[in-house]
Amino acid sequence: DAKTTQPNSMESNEEEPVHLPCNHSTISGTDYIHWYRQLPSQGPEYVIHGLTSNVNNRMASLAIAEDRKSSTLILHRATLRDAAVYYCIDDQTGANNLFFGTGTRLTVIP
């Protein structure tokens, strides 16, 4: 399984931007980087994914380092509903499994 490294927890104030880092130093050239989040008592929710270029969608932005060994998920204005565990995943080409790891628990402070 391709492992990623994330901080165990982070805090953010409501209405402020949040930058969630992830290291994926063993990523290969065709592996996509995926981000999911999981709220309490729910299944994981897809947030965003990318290969080389930075990506934006209605939920977040994904900034991918030029060497692709790290990425940052950016929530532009944190809300209380963004409090969740965020998982960064190296989606290995040809693999059937997404290795979720333990993720980063984001706490949003009102």
Next chain:
Amino acid sequence: EADIYQTPRYLVIGTGKKITLECSQTMGHDKMYWYQQDPGMELHLIHYSYGVNSTEKGDLSSESTVSRIRTEHFPLTLESARPSHTSQYLCASSETGPGQPQHFGDGTRLSIL
């Protein structure tokens, strides 16, 4: 908006019973997955399917079985439930192809007494 549904959401049942957890998706996805997750722990893949009549075991050994007779339906069965099967079971689906995201249901929280 993902359309994948799991029933029941919660199930408390006695040891030795046969259990079927239902999972259905309306997106026409060929690939489907079952994960197991204990509270506060990582997700582990227990079964997956490439399409109709395809089933494969995942990384985590499980006594459960699955079937894929229709594209939209991927039920998981435990023939004789035991307390060690107590966990949350999550179903997901995706399109086929590199980098396709998986869409998850809200899970079934199973407790075996």
